[in-house]
Amino acid sequence: MTLAQAVPPDADPDCGYTIHHADALEWLATAPENSIHAVVTDPPYCVVEYTPTQIAKQRSGRGGIWRLPPSYDGASRRPVPRFTALSDADRDGVAQFFTEFATLVLPVLVPGAHVFIATTPVMSHLVYGPMIKAGFEKRGEIVRIVKTLRGGDRPKNAHDEYPSVSVMPRASWEPWGLFRKPIEGRVSDNLRRWGTGGLRRISDEMPFRDLIECGPARGIERQIADHPSLKPQVLMRQLVHAALPLGDGVILDPFMGSGATIAAAEALGLASVGIEIDAKFYAQAAAVIPRLAEMQCGHLPDAPQRF
Numbered sequence: 001m002t003l004a005q006a007v008p009p010d011a012d013p014d015c016g017y018t019i020h021h022a023d024a025l026e027w028l029a030t031a032p033e034n035s036i037h038a039v040v041t042d043p044p045y046c047v048v049e050y051t052p053t054q055i056a057k058q059r060s061g062r063g064g065i066w067r068l069p070p071s072y073d074g075a076s077r078r079p080v081p082r083f084t085a086l087s088d089a090d091r092d093g094v095a096q097f098f099t100e101f102a103t104l105v106l107p108v109l110v111p112g113a114h115v116f117i118a119t120t121p122v123m124s125h126l127v128y129g130p131m132i133k134a135g136f137e138k139r140g141e142i143v144r145i146v147k148t149l150r151g152g153d154r155p156k157n158a159h160d161e162y163p164s165v166s167v168m169p170r171a172s173w174e175p176w177g178l179f180r181k182p183i184e185g186r187v188s189d190n191l192r193r194w195g196t197g198g199l200r201r202i203s204d205e206m207p208f209r210d211l212i213e214c215g216p217a218r219g220i221e222r223q224i225a226d227h228p229s230l231k232p233q234v235l236m237r238q239l240v241h242a243a244l245p246l247g248d249g250v251i252l253d254p255f256m257g258s259g260a261t262i263a264a265a266e267a268l269g270l271a272s273v274g275i276e277i278d279a280k281f282y283a284q285a286a287a288v289i290p291r292l293a294e295m296q297c298g299h300l301p302d303a304p305q306r307f
């Protein structure tokens with residue numbers, strides 16, 4: 001099938017991927033219009049956690065915004081960014097970052113392209129508002145059921161005094177905002193012209209669903225790619241599969257980290273482009289994408305591809 005598209009010169013339109021060590025906002029500012037068919041991304045949720053200062057603290061184990069979630073149950077924990085520690089100015093900065101992102105990514109997408117964007121229940125409004133203001137339609141929200149050790153703790157330094165109180169709910173789900181660039185005509189018109197506008201079904205009998213149960217990346221996957229925000233292949237392959245309704249086009253992850261989206265696309269034979277600003281994470285992605293893509297990680301009923 002020939003889609004009305006201008007494939008970026010550095011992406012193989014049939015399969016394969018290209019990754020760039022770059023600032024996504026700068027890259028998007030010069031990317032060709034109507035050249036990307038879907039975005040599947042897990043951005044820096046509060047922006048400041050991946051600034052050079054904070055990531056240096058995370059790497060040296062010296063705190064900053066990255067903290068071990070307080071918990072008194074003896075379970076082993078990994079540091080996570082503390083979104084509740086953000087100031088009003090930080091929150092304005094997050095909204096500004098996603099305003100720039102949404103404004104820059106819109107023209108780069110073909111009409112009908114979907115954006116799957118990970119967030120958290122605490123920060124999602126700072127992502128969704130700017131996306132809608134920039135011109136995207138909100139098409140729903142994917143709920144990933146994932147049990148974490150975030151939240152659920154008793155008041156700091158007073159947990160004996162208030163044993164029956166939690167300051168926040170224990171996080172058990174992760175929202176993924178689902179947005180679409182407005183389509184041209186009807187969905188069928190847009191599918192014919194651009195190959196986008198809908199979501200790929202899991203099988204002819206089963207539509208893509210907005211509820212996915214999927215635990216954190218663990219075991220061999222973590223040994224391959226020890227990024228602090230690594231997303232599991234079993235999740236990413238389901239999202240990437242849904243993102244291109246006809247299985248044709250180019251997927252972008254502008255905040256690829258260790259390349260979980262790119263590996264998922266590669267595993268399914270889909271073309272993709274990944275961007276990462278941090279030199280170490282970029283080098284890690286370059287090394288691990290082929291290994292993540294080769295992983296066998298479960299399946300969906302009747303799915304035509306391996307998940």
Ligand SMILES: C[S@@+](CC[C@H](N)C(=O)[O-])C[C@H]1O[C@@H](n2cnc3c(N)ncnc32)[C@H](O)[C@@H]1O
Nearest residue numbers: 023024042050229230231255257258260276277
């Ligand atoms: C939440 S992590 C993504 C992790 C990824 N899902 C994985 O499984 O490895 C976000 C990534 O975006 C990167 N990043 C932050 N700001 C960026 C920017 N302006 N351009 C490109 N990458 C950026 C961070 O260095 C970080 O690796």
